Amino acid sequence: MFINKRNHLLSVIKVLLLMMAGLLFISLYHCSTISAETTAETTAETTADAIPLQPIIDAARSGEVIMLAPGTYSGPVHIDKRLTINGNNNRATLLNTSAEGQIAVLIRADGIQLTNMNIQQNNDGESAAVQVEADRVTLSGLAVHTAGFGIVLREANSGVITKNKIRWFIPKGAASGTRGNGIDLYNSHGTEIKENKIAYLRDGIYLENSRNTVVDQNELFYLRYGVHCMYINGSKIINNVGEYNITGAMVMGVTDVVVSGNSFRKQSQNVHSQGILLYDVRTSSIVNNVVEGNRVGIYIQQSSNNILQNNLVLRNYIGIQFEDAEGNRFQRNGFVANVIEAQATGSRDNEMNGNYWDSFEGLDLTGDDVSDLPYAINPFYQQLISKNAAYQLFFQSPGMTFLSDMYTNGKSQWSTDPAPLMQLAAGAATEGQTGDGQGTVMVVGWLLLFLSVISIIYMGVLRI
Template identity: 35%
Template structure:
């Protein structure tokens, strides 16, 4: 009799598995039943549903928790105040609505962490939300929409995110006093994109392999510090940093390496570009219709053209290190007595004869720059160039090679003149 009972139970499980699984409550039911201010621990599992959290609540996945939805609604909607969402994989598979976010957040004082978001559209949207923390998570997109989108969202922090294959990595519009720190953003149009946004801090981010590392437009009082804007060269208009119609921006201690343009400053004023490294870019820093800015104590090394300007006046340029400059420090104060004019001569030459790119950093080109000047309005003059190099060893090696080549050429010319005079004396 006992064996018959066991066989009957086993047969029921095999024939009616869905009725057994149906006993597990939906995730939304668990949320609805929880008290405000409580905690819901999500059991491991694959949840195919959309959820809405509209009260203060902590929703934490125990392990291996996936929330999936292909519906025309966010996979996760967060409202109210004081919601915590953590340790969850969010899968969005909707292909119809381009404005749809996998995680939609409004309200305030929410905390999102340890999330993995695989989005067919937008990753996270913060809509009129304040005092939000999004951290230690990953977003993988399809280049259709933004990774994290902020609209009228203030006093929030986005930290330690990994964002890949999206339209814009972090997009902010009419959002103020936010901090973007220690994020890694790759394969985007703009890694970080600010529009009509003030008092933003962008610090210790790595924005690489994008069309543009960061674009700051119509913004004021922005601090851009200790970031790595490198390898942003996928488009003819690519740059590490683009400042457009900005004022009072400070960009300091950043690395601009292997971009088409390291930093492009257009129609901007009162920008301070200081203590940055511009290395191995096609153009290090480019200015257009910009005045009353400062370029101070930067390092320019191994760029095809260090800097050029167009209709830009009253800019302070001093104490920069130029590896292409002739240097002479007589009194040992670390400042060269020879003023340096950053001349786009080589760029103009290459535009006329592209094959001359083969002679980049050739000592002959360096000598030609000293003889023939580019257009006067495109010259930037550093009257007090620095002797102190602060870039990588490769850049320093290039600088030493140029000096050695120059000394070698001078030595050969002097030797040739001496030999000619000696022959005539015979």
């Protein structure tokens, strides 16, 4: 009887271990699939059998469609007439191994379309895989591997850059070189940058002096700044995903910009990491974003008259940080599991009202889901660790909580939410938007819990 029970328990444990191994295998397979996809997109590194592409372009008439046969073509190329060049579902590859400084594809005619092609740019430094110096150009479905910059626009208006994959690339035997930006715009207005995947470069999408630009549904990983923009008045940064960057979105020197629906997670490897950084930003809207697991969720410096609403600020070291920021409206945001919920230095007249603070136990006598007690953000812990960082070890310990509750010095000057919410606002970004990584953790957790229960029951049966 005892042997049978033991064998049964061992069988259960084996099944559970197999299930857990399966989950681990799936995770590893997913990672290897991404790696394999990236490797597959990396093209040949020799021009021995490559077909020169420039003569094909020179022979075509303006307005023609060139469907390239599968194979490897050599660059660089210069396109100065309106053409559509299709890489045949990425079975055609342009390889540029020319002298340093040579751009792989230079576009200087309006209305050109370059689609579904692999482009490998072996030159590093300031050279780009594709440089556009014309209006209404479409770049779509490109798989770009570059040792320097990816796609560059200079005084090129009304362009469309969509569904491209851009990665950093080091030719065999070459030094690492200098990483450029994935997509780089200067003085190029009205551009649509949508559904691109960019990784391992300097800045994912860099915009300067480029008004009315739309940056929508891009995926940005392992970069310095996912989105880095300056002087882009009237632009929209919406529905993007950024992870493992130094900063998710750095927005500087702008007015009337919308930052909405983005998810910036796990920007925490650098002491200057933030989910969203706003510097010298005016009359802009930062709404419905998720900032999770960053060193600072939202950092606002020298910015005024902005609306920050319905953002989910989740599991950051510092939730939101104001520095010399005045006259901003901060309402209906959700703060969940941040070490320090908010900090403010030299910042006045910011309206903080109707936010949800998970560390606050409010009192709702009227049943309207709004606390009748205000929430004042206690700076005790912040001030303590600024003097001695070692006290971080005692975060949320009973002694630290007791001392924090006793601290009331200068309470009239504390940042205060006069009407905090009792629960997350219905229209706020939800924790469900924060990615799929938590799902696997939950499954493994439940499996371990189940194993523990089986073990406890089994031990109980043995005692009987």
